[in-house]
Amino acid sequence: MFQRFNELSMSGKIFSGLLAGVVFGLLLTLAGSLGAGFTEVVDSYVMATLGIIKTLFINALKMVVVPLVLISLICGTSSLSDPKMLGSIGGKSILLYLLTTAIAISLALMVANFFQPGAGVEYSDTDYVGKHAPPLTEVLGNLVASNPVQAMAQGNMLQIIVFAILFGIATSRAGAAGVQIASFFNNMNEIILKLVTIIMNLAPYGVFCIMAMLVYDTGLDAIADLAVYFGLVIGVLFLHLGLTYPLLLTVFTGLNPLILLKKMRPAILFAFSTSSSAATLPVTMEVARKRLGIGSTTASFTLPLGATINMDGTAIMQGVATVFIAEISGIDLAMSQYITIILMATLASIGTAAVPSVGLVMLTMVLTQVNLPSEAIGMLLGIDRLLDMTRTAVNVTGDATVSTIVSHSNGDLDVAIYKDPEAGQEFELENNPA
Numbered sequence: 173m174f175q176r177f178n179e180l181s182m183s184g185k186i187f188s189g190l191l192a193g194v195v196f197g198l199l200l201t202l203a204g205s206l207g208a209g210f211t212e213v214v215d216s217y218v219m220a221t222l223g224i225i226k227t228l229f230i231n232a233l234k235m236v237v238v239p240l241v242l243i244s245l246i247c248g249t250s251s252l253s254d255p256k257m258l259g260s261i262g263g264k265s266i267l268l269y270l271l272t273t274a275i276a277i278s279l280a281l282m283v284a285n286f287f288q289p290g291a292g293v294e295y296s297d298t299d300y301v302g303k304h305a306p307p308l309t310e311v312l313g314n315l316v317a318s319n320p321v322q323a324m325a326q327g328n329m330l331q332i333i334v335f336a337i338l339f340g341i342a343t344s345r346a347g348a349a350g351v352q353i354a355s356f357f358n359n360m361n362e363i364i365l366k367l368v369t370i371i372m373n374l375a376p377y378g379v380f381c382i383m384a385m386l387v388y389d390t391g392l393d394a395i396a397d398l399a400v401y402f403g404l405v406i407g408v409l410f411l412h413l414g415l416t417y418p419l420l421l422t423v424f425t426g427l428n429p430l431i432l433l434k435k436m437r438p439a440i441l442f443a444f445s446t447s448s449s450a451a452t453l454p455v456t457m458e459v460a461r462k463r464l465g466i467g468s469t470t471a472s473f474t475l476p477l478g479a480t481i482n483m484d485g486t487a488i489m490q491g492v493a494t495v496f497i498a499e500i501s502g503i504d505l506a507m508s509q510y511i512t513i514i515l516m517a518t519l520a521s522i523g524t525a526a527v528p529s530v531g532l533v534m535l536t537m538v539l540t541q542v543n544l545p546s547e548a549i550g551m552l553l554g555i556d557r558l559l560d561m562t563r564t565a566v567n568v569t570g571d572a573t574v575s576t577i578v579s580h581s582n583g584d585l586d587v588a589i590y591k592d593p594e595a596g597q598e599f600e601l602e603n604n605p606a
Contacts, residue, residue, distance in 0.1 A: 186375050186438060189376030189379040190383050196383075198387055200384065200388045214388070229374055236367055236371065237327070237454065239360075241329065242336050244472040245340060247357050248340065248473060249469070250340040250354045251469060257469075258337065261474065261578055262473065265478070268577060273518045276484040279408055281514070289495065291499060293496075314328075314331065316334055317334070327450070333476055378445075382446065401492065405488060409566050412485075412488060420577065431590060438455055439569075444564065448564060449564055449571070453476065453479050457472075460475060464590055465579075465585055465586030465590040467579050474575040475572075475575055482567055482570050484567055484570045485563020485567045486517075488563065490513070490517045496552075497539065498544055501544060576590070
């Protein structure tokens with residue numbers, strides 16, 4: 173059996189780990205229901221062990237995010253013969269990310285108003301205190317880091333991106349010294365990518381621990397209480413994934429979107445398991461370059477930017493949750509308030525940190541703008557982790573879609589690689605030494 177597991181592709185291994193984790197989590201739940209003694213053993217020993225492995229795996233992924241973004245973006249920027257192309261890549265990326273977010277929130281509001289997820293649900297007071305997100309002016313004012321080393325230590329992705337771009341431009345204009353520095357970073361980039369490959373070998377086991385702990389901690393009661401809300405969010409997420417992205421890709425590039433969805437499976441599974449676009453970024457960049465044929469320069473810029481500001485899944489959750497909270501509060505929203513929700517959710521995606529459950533912070537801001545009680549968010553906390561996993565998978569798919577469109581527009585998309593079903597198989601094999 174172990175030999176057959178080793179023969180699986182990376183996607184197969186991750187999916188196997190995911191399913192095994194779900195089954196093991198259910199078995200732990202059943203064991204815990206046998207009595208207090210079993211519960212104590214599960215909590216004290218089994219869950220503690222799984223928690224250690226999970227933390228090590230997530231930290232290993234996060235460990236390579238900052239050096240990967242910094243080094244790859246410096247390499248891409250310094251190799252540009254025309255620095256103006258960077259402005260073109262950035263402008264197209266931001267506009268497309270904002271467009272998909274606006275579509276996502278609009279779609280969520282329309283579907284939620286039709287199905288009315290709050291109908292029949294009683295409002296219950298909670299002690300949830302919403303955290304306030306920084307204003308957009310503060311986010312824009314902090315784009316340039318006063319201390320880039322501190323920005324890297326804190327994982328401030330927007331500041332890291334700006335510093336890497338400026339450093340790359342300076343490198344390209346520094347003559348002989350710049351050539352030497354560029355060569356150094358190109359070599360470092362190869363090493364970082366190899367480090368990513370090594371960490372990927374741990375993926376099935378990390379995913380197993382994550383899913384086992386999630387199933388054991390969440391349970392099914394929380395989903396049953398908010399079944400309509402839960403189903404609507406999942407439904408709109410899949411609708412956006414299966415309709416909006418393929419439509420945009422087809423309109424702007426003429427490429428077959430099913431190829432992108434199929435080749436993105438490793439990154440989608442990673443995103444679903446970790447609930448973090450940032451933690452998934454190393455996998456997304458590898459898949460984008462080796463399997464989708466996206467140019468290194470475009471991938472180095474659009475994907476880290478997308479992991480930071482592209483929050484389509486979060487916008488969908490905000491739309492459905494806002495309608496849900498308005499209904500259980502007995503408040504009818506006016507058209508002007510719906511427009512406010514769309515604008516706020518779209519702009520809030522800029523500067524949103526790519527970490528789990530940050531959507532709740534953004535939701536607080538949206539609810540405040542339309543005079544809805546933010547403490548009602550507490551009713552949704554029990555199932556937000558499961559929804560966060562799905563919306564992160566949608567976000568990552570959106571990152572790859574926008575990156576493919578921008579790469580095609582700038583002429584550095586290798587269409588032959590994109591269309592070749594065998595392309596990037598070495599990426600799978602490197603993670604499958606057997």
